[in-house]
Amino acid sequence: MKEIAIVGGGPAGAMCGERLASAGFAVTLFDEHLAWEKPCGGGLTHKAISTYPFLLDSPHPKKIVSTAELISSGGHRARFKMNHPIVIYSRTVLNGLLLDRASAAGCRNVQSRVTQMTPSNGRVRLTAGGEETSADFVVIAGGARNQLLPDTTPLKAADLEMTLGYFVPTDEQLIKVKFLKEFEGYIWSFPRADHVSVGICGKMTQNSSQGLRRHLDDFVRDEKISLEGARIYSHVLPSPQLHTLRRRRIVGKNWAMAGDAAACVDPITGEGLFYAMRSGDLLAEALIAGQPEAYPARMRSELVADLEIAARIARKVFCGNFLGGAITTRMVQMLNHSATFRDLIRDVFSGSQDYRSLKRRLWAQLGITLAELTRSFIDPNSCGDASSPVDGTEPAR
């Protein structure tokens, strides 16, 4: 197997192209836009930065953010410093950086839309920009909505979230995340180098775009964000159910999927950039080893097993109750009153706490967290009280 075609030049396709071309494969990557401003927050957590340090070291414009604020549905706020910063790129810059690396490794990047793919004599025939070509193997990295080969299946509405947002030309230093009452999803504000990406994500089966727009506009008004010069965006985001993560076929004869196409996205946070890059990388490794059939097992042990835990608890996190209140509200309140709990949330938000060990850590810390909460109610001046500065950041409102 020598000639590989990649459909999609987002993080999954570009990373896969770079790895394969470096290993000597003849790789052609097709993307209808190449580097473009795909609707996205653009936030890269510690997982991504520690695996791919060039994302932090590159001279490309980006914002490095260390402080986040969580807002409950009732308006409680908690501001905290993350244990590792989040690096936020505009997608034009990030995609351009990854595509340039692929191109430097020898991958041929073609700006063209692939409209057809058909298996033919042990190879795959592709039509791109009206022209026919063929490859020994096709990497499908075309994002959440894609069905090109006959034996691939599109993601169902229950596995997708609808997103809606604004690119606002303003300067910010703080990440904000707001939860809504009994709502599976959240609103975010992510500062970038020269603008802010403000958006909302919610289950496609439970929301209309008008409903999402109302929630987002309420947030924009409450946070006094001026929409002058803002551009609106909308896109779909995979939010895979447990059985989709378990059963989705991501490899077949002469083809495999990576990134959003493989539904490799955190169903709670919507983080997909790291998973896209890493799945592209793992697929390349399997192809270089001449074992594409080994790719699903590698994905499962490194990425998908953890995402399955997230899929199992996602609804409970957003809509469940704890001590007579919404879990998200209790989380915001506990952040202000327990230093131990705050330390855990800092790791969760910066992406250095996986789901597999989260439950164990929560249980192990329960006693001390409760003791800190009790102390803070008895003595409001004790460590971690909402009225005192949190590790050098502004006091929470």
Ligand SMILES: Cc1cc2nc3c(=O)[nH]c(=O)nc-3n(C[C@H](O)[C@H](O)[C@H](O)COP(=O)(O)OP(=O)(O)OC[C@H]3O[C@@H](n4cnc5c(N)ncnc54)[C@H](O)[C@@H]3O)c2cc1C
């Ligand atoms: C609103 C929103 C906010 C998000 N915020 C974050 C965030 O802050 N952090 C995070 O980690 N993740 C975030 N995500 C998720 C993240 O954007 C995706 O998981 C990630 O982009 C997936 O990468 P990918 O390469 O699989 O697909 P994509 O980035 O979607 O790339 C697919 C590419 O394929 C091309 N393509 C599609 N079909 C064809 C075709 N037929 N022919 C040629 N080209 C084609 C497209 O032009 C596109 O460039 C967000 C998603 C959304 C929608």
